[in-house]
Amino acid sequence: MSTAVKPTHMPAVHVRRNKMSRRLCERIELARAQQAGNEFAPVKLRSYVDKDTGFRRQVESTKRVKLWWFTADNGKLTMNVRYGARVIELAKGKNSIEIGSNDQLVPTLELILKAVEAGELDAQIEAAAIKLREGFGK
Numbered sequence: 001m002s003t004a005v006k007p008t009h010m011p012a013v014h015v016r017r018n019k020m021s022r023r024l025c026e027r028i029e030l031a032r033a034q035q036a037g038n039e040f041a042p043v044k045l046r047s048y049v050d051k052d053t054g055f056r057r058q059v060e061s062t063k064r065v066k067l068w069w070f071t072a073d074n075g076k077l078t079m080n081v082r083y084g085a086r087v088i089e090l091a092k093g094k095n096s097i098e099i100g101s102n103d104q105l106v107p108t109l110e111l112i113l114k115a116v117e118a119g120e121l122d123a124q125i126e127a128a129a130i131k132l133r134e135g136f137g138k
Helices: 012-036 102-117 122-135
Strands: 043-049 056-062 069-071 077-080 096-099
Touching (some): 077 102, 096 102
Antiparallel strands (some): 069 077
């Protein structure tokens, strides 16, 4: 027996960390699919009101997953880590990671995922979340 009670409120830091983890997992799957030559198309549920009946319906649609990596001017693969539409500053004045080759992309993403889950990027994620909220006028 225990007196534990299910929490009704999750701290904001955990919500942000979970959101970032989900986004990183999507990017890992996208990178693996690209390396294998496959297409990665996750689905999401969208709801709409049927004009004929007036009832709300849910349909599956493909979710667009944007690339966080690109080839820089020097020919190396470069990656930005994003929280929403904001690029996270990983170190003072540094907002991108230079990756040597396409083979190192998935291990780099997995390393960032471990850092996020361990809470090592909480301050950077919170700063990006504050900037994101300011964009909405809050």
